[in-house]
Amino acid sequence: MMHACPDSATGGAPATCPVIAMRDGELQRQLHHALESLAASRLRCGQLEAQLQAGHRREHQQRHLAEHDDLTGLFNRAAFRTRVQQALAEDNRVAVLMLDLDGFKQVNDNHGHAAGDEVLRIMAARIGHALRSGDVVGRLGGDEFACLLRNVAGSEQLTVLARKLALSIASPMHVAEGRVSLLASLGMAVSPTDGNSVDTLLATADAAMYRAKRLRKRQGVTPPCDGHEPVSERTDAVLARP
Numbered sequence: 001m002m003h004a005c006p007d008s009a010t011g012g013a014p015a016t017c018p019v020i021a022m023r024d025g026e027l028q029r030q031l032h033h034a035l036e037s038l039a040a041s042r043l044r045c046g047q048l049e050a051q052l053q054a055g056h057r058r059e060h061q062q063r064h065l066a067e068h069d070d071l072t073g074l075f076n077r078a079a080f081r082t083r084v085q086q087a088l089a090e091d092n093r094v095a096v097l098m099l100d101l102d103g104f105k106q107v108n109d110n111h112g113h114a115a116g117d118e119v120l121r122i123m124a125a126r127i128g129h130a131l132r133s134g135d136v137v138g139r140l141g142g143d144e145f146a147c148l149l150r151n152v153a154g155s156e157q158l159t160v161l162a163r164k165l166a167l168s169i170a171s172p173m174h175v176a177e178g179r180v181s182l183l184a185s186l187g188m189a190v191s192p193t194d195g196n197s198v199d200t201l202l203a204t205a206d207a208a209m210y211r212a213k214r215l216r217k218r219q220g221v222t223p224p225c226d227g228h229e230p231v232s233e234r235t236d237a238v239l240a241r242p
């Protein structure tokens with residue numbers, strides 16, 4: 001059966017429309033085919049979207065692995081350095097606080113390596129809790145941690161933080177059915193006073209930390225001292241300068 005359909009090209013005059021002219025069965029077959037293609041396309045779109053999301057997840061995981069320390073979940077040394085670099089490019093006053101546990105080796109020796117791992121995880125969490133939400137914490141290796149503080153207001157803020165950290169770290173913990181109480185030696189450097197590069201800031205904070213450690217060892221300081229004295233000395237010395 002032939003149908004007439006309006007044709008705008010002929011000014012609305014009826015014209016023969018070959019598609020409509022097909023048999024109803026043929027139209028249904030083509031409609032069915034079109035719907036099948038549509039369903040297949042939707043399925044393919046869904047599969048592509050899932051593949052894309054899996055790719056993004058893999059990329060995110062790989063980036064996370066590349067930037068984070070497995071044991072504590074903190075930034076690793078390279079990622080921490082990158083954050084310091086970014087902070088120096090954006091902020092005037094950036095402080096790096098370096099921290100190394102004292103006598104940590106004894107934990108491994110006395111309680112086992114797994115207990116040592118647990119202590120490192122607990123210390124990482126304690127350091128994170130002591131900081132503001134925008135601050136950055138990294139584990140530079142072994143029992144050495146570093147904090148990056150941006151928009152540092154002044155020496156008082158750093159002194160308060162150093163004491164808070166030292167006290168938090170020193171509080172006893174229970175691991176492997178034993179009680180562990182450790183101190184940490186801290187050192188810090190502030191830009192621009194102590195330098196404007198990642199290397200200088202980290203090296204200055206590191207040197208300050210080792211001075212604090214040497215001092216502590218000379219003094220034979222042991223827990224339950226809160227361990228902040230060398231830090232406040234260092235803080236005052238750094239921030240007293242114009």
Ligand SMILES: Nc1nc2c(ncn2[C@@H]2O[C@H](COP(=O)(O)OP(=O)(O)OP(=O)(O)O)[C@@H](O)[C@H]2O)c(=O)[nH]1
Pocket residue numbers: 071100101102103104105106108112113114115116117120141142143
């Ligand atoms: N459990 C555990 N131990 C580690 C890890 N990484 C490093 N260590 C150990 O941590 C210790 C760090 O060495 P030191 O800093 O010299 O030990 P310390 O007793 O703290 O010495 P001081 O800093 O001089 O007080 C070494 O014994 C390492 O084997 C780790 O991921 N897990």
